[in-house]
Amino acid sequence: MSKAKRICSLLLISLLAFTLILTGCTGPITPGTSSDTPTETEDSPKTQPEEPTVKLTWYLVGNRQEPDTPKVLEEANKYLKDKLNVSLDLYVFGWGDDYDQKVNTALAAGEPIDIVFTANWAANYNVNAASGYFTELNGYLAKYPKIKEILGEDFLNGSAINGKNYAVPTNKEKVHNWGWLLKKDLVDKYNMDVSNIKTIEAIEPLLKIIKENEPEITPVCIATMDAPFQLLDWDRISDDDVPGALYPDNRDYTIVNHFLAPESIEHYKLMRDWANKGYIHPDAATMQNQVELMKSGRYFAASQSLKPGKDAEMAATTGIEWVQVDVTRPVMSNRETTGALLAIPAGSKNPEKAFQFIELLYTDKYMKNLLNYGIENVHYKKVSDNVIELIDPDNSGYNPGHGWKFGDQFKDYLMSNEDPQKWDKFLEFNEAGLALNSLGFVFDKTNVETQISSCKNVVQAYYKQLFTGSVEVEPTIEQFEKELKAAGVDELIAEMQRQYDKWRESK
Amino acid sequence: MNGTVEIEKTGILKMLKSRRLGNKVSPTGNILINLLFIICSIICIAPIILITVISFTDEKELLVNGYSFFPEKYSVKAYDYVITAGDTIWRAYGVSILVTILGTILSLMVICLYAYPLSRQSFKYKNFFSFFAYFTMIFGGGLVPWYMVYTQLIPIKNTLWIMIVPYLMNAWYMMIMRTFFKTTVHESIIESAKIDGAGEFRIFFVIVLPLCKAGLATIGLFCTLGYWNDWWLPLVFITEHKLYNIQYLMYQTLNSIQYLASGSAQFSESSKVLADLPSESARMAIAVISIGPIIFAYPFFQKYFVKGLTIGAVKG
Structure with missing residues (x-):
């Protein structure tokens, strides 16, 4: 009796173990087979009178799922039914961990998702593409050439990995520069001339005026990484808080530790000087959120990543008028080329349909605006042909701010408070950009994971004090350098240099 | 004398x-x-x-x-x-309450039904099943296989069950409960019940469980807190926005703000996006609301709590 039971339980357990192994297998298998099956399924129903509508699942990153998403999708699906015979299922997940966790697990498990948003900062594009979780798109790009025409070869190649495209970037501003946003009422009040501000130091006289005449206002607004340090515009190889960058003017091919480069140390000293003069809030090192600070109306100047119309955009978000002062030269870097991409996961059962839909986002103005602004006369109303206004700006049922996340942003309607020339200026801005030497280079972190995380810890412990001028520069730098050395910064930079040189040779 | x-x-x-x-x-x-x-x-x-x-x-x-x-x-x-933000928050609140109540009851049942046989001397496979539970405390399958179990083997992704089932059995609580059964209910009590003609189920439900109220309350409170505070399961498994619970909703908002403010997001729109998220006071309001019902669970469990904890801890 007991023997029979024991055998029985053993059998059950081995069955359980076996099913576990089997389910484990399905993951890696699906990507391989999925590329074959859809062609069959697509071919066979053609003989039937009506092809079944293909459902596309789409993951996007955002603040929240807008309450009216079902309504908008219903509208979109009506349109898509005739156009491509697909229907859309859109999911929006929160920034950071939330999105990464959901997408990365689903990709690793080989779930049949059809389109995912990816970037160098979300659902890590490089890692997931290298792991084979994304479908290679070169074939589709050749078959449906419109995306290539719109984006241009250069920009598209910037997001390719070893010559293969695993995702398509949004057509938007392709370059970035840094500068200041100055509070407009104060600029007007003191009749300030902002046209000559081309360096960080050049703004000092203005800060002085504010400090002397406006006791309520702090001249410079700094919070975490949003500091004037960004105006040095180092061409970073890895994350914001990882040492290692190239000079942003293509002067050479040597990677340096940009936190301790002479220019940066000079900058820390300048910040120390500003802090001593009272231009920087004494507890700036503990501030968390620059935009929140700007909203309070108690700050005069904030360093920001700029593009045409940034002043109007920030005026809308902060409720305060700003004057935009461009300081650095526009450059095209990896930040832009892999800043917002759409990829087709290998688990997708209908990669071709998914690609056709992605193409529609670049070519179809109606579709693009429907997903971006919702339904006309329900969520927005047209002021003129290309200008719209939200019907209920404070409590809109659909205002996800998706514009820059997919497709061709130049096809988006403009809000009535935006510059009517915005898109023309964008194009001009794109033209002016300098393509950096590192464009297209992807740093593989696997060999130096430990060094990166220990260097990050050190940087996190020091950068705020230095960026805000809260401490004496010389002794802090000494200590900073010592700790970075101990954390293995030299090996890290050497590894970056090695990979970079190798990549340059292969180009 | x-x-x-x-x-x-x-x-x-x-x-x-x-x-x-x-x-x-x-x-x-x-x-x-x-x-x-x-x-x-x-x-x-x-x-x-x-x-x-x-x-x-x-x-x-x-x-x-x-x-x-x-x-x-x-x-x-x-x-x-919070009130005008539509039904998102209230729905999440409802999901949290439902999952907590259902989860606690079911989880208590599963844990007790596993722990009780192990506490009995006469159970032959005691050691095997103890080890079976203990094994899960040391080794896990990893995230992706675990994910596959709940999406492919037992397809309960995007249902209420996914927030309940993975936490039903907890080896550590089970061990506390087993020790509790062992120390509180002497074998002779069970024996006398048997002599009086009670079957195993009757012994368990009518005699053993009422004697172990303190233990049930302790484990019950742990389960309640576990279910109420959980945001990890929705983070991994729930893609349907209707099924978000309140903790996950809060986690999502706070995490987004933290991420965008840290400067890790390298896109030029991050500051604009950040400004659209709920304000400081709104976040605190959600936090206050989420404390709500769980605070009432404490007094309810309080009278058993201390006793249950010490018994479980001393002989655990």
Whole structure:
């Protein structure tokens, strides 16, 4: 009796173990087979009178799922039914961990998702593409050439990995520069001339005026990484808080530790000087959120990543008028080329349909605006042909701010408070950009994971004090350098240099 | 015989007396100890009060003056936002309550039904099943296989069950419960019940469980807290927005803000996106609301709590 039971339980357990192994297998298998099956399924129903509508699942990153998403999708699906015979299922997940966790697990498990948003900062594009979780798109790009025409070869190649495209970037501003946003009422009040501000130091006289005449206002607004340090515009190889960058003017091919480069140390000293003069809030090192600070109306100047119309955009978000002062030269870097991409996961059962839909986002103005602004006369109303206004700006049922996340942003309607020339200026801005030497280079972190995380810890412990001028520069730098050395910064930079040189040779 | 009893009595009395003297707390000591605990309590309660005050503080005031226990200007705008933000928050609230109640009941049942046989001497495969449970405490399958089990083997992704099932069995709680059964219910009680003609189920439900209320309450409270505070399961498994629970909703908002503010997001729109997220006071209002029902669970479990914990801990 007991023997029979024991055998029985053993059998059950081995069955359980076996099913576990089997389910484990399905993951890696699906990507391989999925590329074959859809062609069959697509071919066979053609003989039937009506092809079944293909459902596309789409993951996007955002603040929240807008309450009216079902309504908008219903509208979109009506349109898509005739156009491509697909229907859309859109999911929006929160920034950071939330999105990464959901997408990365689903990709690793080989779930049949059809389109995912990816970037160098979300659902890590490089890692997931290298792991084979994304479908290679070169074939589709050749078959449906419109995306290539719109984006241009250069920009598209910037997001390719070893010559293969695993995702398509949004057509938007392709370059970035840094500068200041100055509070407009104060600029007007003191009749300030902002046209000559081309360096960080050049703004000092203005800060002085504010400090002397406006006791309520702090001249410079700094919070975490949003500091004037960004105006040095180092061409970073890895994350914001990882040492290692190239000079942003293509002067050479040597990677340096940009936190301790002479220019940066000079900058820390300048910040120390500003802090001593009272231009920087004494507890700036503990501030968390620059935009929140700007909203309070108690700050005069904030360093920001700029593009045409940034002043109007920030005026809308902060409720305060700003004057935009461009300081650095526009450059095209990896930040832009892999800043917002759409990829087709290998688990997708209908990669071709998914690609056709992605193409529609670049070519179809109606579709693009429907997903971006919702339904006309329900969520927005047209002021003129290309200008719209939200019907209920404070409590809109659909205002996800998706514009820059997919497709061709130049096809988006403009809000009535935006510059009517915005898109023309964008194009001009794109033209002016300098393509950096590192464009297209992807740093593989696997060999130096430990060094990166220990260097990050050190940087996190020091950068705020230095960026805000809260401490004496010389002794802090000494200590900073010592700790970075101990954390293995030299090996890290050497590894970056090695990979970079190798990549340059292969180009 | 009588004499020895007398001597023993006086001896015990003496001992008690001296002990009481030795144990008596001096007035200064008394004040100090009281002070210490008052400080401890304040440290625990102050943040909750602060959060509540912040949630009632005017947003502008927060930006200008920062946090304060005594803000100059009060406002209920944050709660206004929470209430008008559509049914998202209320629905999440409902999901949390439902999952917590259902999960706690089911989880208690599964844990007890596993623990009870293991507490009985007469159960033959006791060691095997103890080891089976213990094994899961040391080794896990990893995230992706675990994910596949709930999406492919038992396809309950995007249902309420996914927030309940993975936490149904907890090996550690099971061990506490087993020890509790063992120490509280003596084998002879079960034996006598058996002699009186009770079957196994009757013994378990009518005799054993009522004797172990303290243990049930303790584990029940752990489960309740576990289910109420969980945001990890929705993070991994729930893509349907209707099924978000309140903790996950909060996690999502806070995490997004933290991420965008840290500067890790390298896109030019991050500042604009950040500004669209709920304001400081609105976040605090959600936090205050989420404390709500769970605070009522404590007094309910309190009377059993201390007893249950010590028994479980000493022999665990």
